[in-house]
Amino acid sequence: MANCIRCGRQLSGFTFGKKICPWCKQHEAEQRGEVVENARQPVMPTPWVRRGEPAISLTQIIFGINAAVFLGMALAAWSFLDFPPQELVRWGGNVGALTISGEWWRLLTNIFIHGGIIHIAFNMWCLWNLGQLAESLYGRWTYATIYLICGLGASLCSAGWHPYVPSVGASGAIFGLAGALIAAFKLGEFSVPRAALSGTLRSLGAFVFYNLIFGFALPGIDNAAHIGGLVTGLIVGALIAVIAPRHEDAPRRALVFGVLLVALAGGAMLLTHHYHVPLRLQRIHFAEPEN
DSSP: OOBOTTTOOBOOTTOTTOOSOHHHHHHHHHHTTOSOOSSOOOOOOOTTOOSSOOSSOHHHHHHHHHHHHHHHHHHHHTOSSOOOHHHHHHTTOBOHHHHHHTOTTHHHHGGGOOSSHHHHHHHHHHHHHHHHHHHHHHOHHHHHHHHHHHHHHHHHHHHHHOTTSOBOOSHHHHHHHHHHHHHHHHHSOOSSOHHHHHHHHHHHHHHHHHHHHHHHHSTTOOHHHHHHHHHHHHHHHHHHHHHOOSTTOHHHHHHHHHHHHHHHHHHHHHHHHHTTOOOOOOOOOOOOOOO
16 A cells, blocks of 8 residues: 655555645645644544554455465366356355355355456455555454454345345455444544545445445346445444444453344344244255256
């Protein structure tokens, strides 16, 4: 990611071509007397920059896992443009009928599987931008938990909405990151002017709006997963911003995550009840067709 030429802060992945961060622009405007405020706003350290983290970010690790899985699928299928549905299911795609019948691990495995080169390229571009921002804001392990919980919420919504259609991709979890960031910037307390955050909020809102529109307009896009991930992200982001905004609030954050996991488990139980399937964890075996 690019850095501000004035103070070295990281620039958002959505600020294409810009060299100066919003905080420095605000400070320079105050120095020129263009901003009227009671107190002078100093240039302050970006609140989400964290020191002492490993050189390899968690976003890079998630990126690498997705790329490794895609490479394995491409080598197995001798193709990389598109994978057939049966191949997606074999690698762990989320098919509601299988998931709800006992293969619950598909709720998680499918967020690391992609249907083709264009699919993974777009999702990894979004992950690289949103993931870096979310990781620097929340910290390594909170970010990882948010990502996985949003992925579970997206997969659960997809399984319930179209139980016989395979669903794969990281986009549900990525929408969850967007939702968590929107909630954080709207409800969180930052030591920077609210106007400085408005550009990032507008970019996040545009990302969500246009991708949902494309999801409704284009065939083959799992908007149920997008909406499920977004709603989950908005909830988890709002709860953290209100209950456990500081990095020192680890026990409160753990409580928030525990409550959300219980809520997702409750949603899974409702799905089994709706489809009249017993709640169980097992692998589904199909009889081979007779010749």
